[in-house]
Amino acid sequence: MIAIRTIDLEKKYKEKVALNKLNLSIKEGELFSLLGTNGAGKTTTIKMLSCLCSPTSGDAILLGDSIVKNPFAVKEKIAVSPQETAVAPNLTVKENLQLISEVYGNNKKDAIRKADEIIESFGLAEIAKSKAKTLSGGWQRRLSIAMSLISNPKILFLDEPTLGLDVIARRELWTMVKELKGKITIILTTHYLEEAEALSDRIGIMTKGKLKAVGTARELMECANAQNFEDAFIALSTDGGVSI
């Protein structure tokens, strides 16, 4: 089944076309990465798909509901883990998870149970009693993603999840993302090419508001006739690049 289908999805800021008629389908359970140079339109795409801003024209259907006609139904199925971690610094890891669960309408007992479930599933036990402000950047990011999963979303948007993390913390976060693979649909934006290559089922390369190419990392390399993914990305994202 298709999780996300965009139909001529477009966003203009006055005369500036931030996203130019995007037509894309993402399957349920797929991990799809959006890659592109600065200003390519990745964040604009994610913001529209997660109903944080409206398209100028076009539409997107997320698991049967339109972002234009039924944004509230869409919001019930999705979660966004933003670039900046959204944790309460003075609460412990468990309290942060419990708080979000209560925000989603669970009573205290259920919220505690849900927090324990997430702690167990994502290997957060060793830091469960630590205040969020004392955690390393990597742990904070993992907590932030865990918090976005409290509502059992069917689609998760990860906007630059490893930005600013050291290489070890990045790899640890990859492990967490890999554990989610296949269970929910994930849309990830990143500037780290090796991250997209390591995690994604398919990758979309954007330039100046346009989707230039879509495929697996291997397909994109073959299409660009490149020896490695970085060369493929450069070939496909520059103006003279090959389009598929």
Ligand SMILES: Nc1ncnc2c1ncn2[C@@H]1O[C@H](COP(=O)(O)OP(=O)(O)OP(=O)(O)O)[C@@H](O)[C@H]1O
């Ligand atoms: N609120 C806004 N008002 C005007 N222009 C905007 C606004 N938001 C984004 N843009 C423009 O739209 C284009 C796409 O921006 P967007 O943030 O989606 O790109 P991006 O691929 O996420 O870039 P980055 O990798 O730098 O985060 C850019 O030219 C940007 O300047």
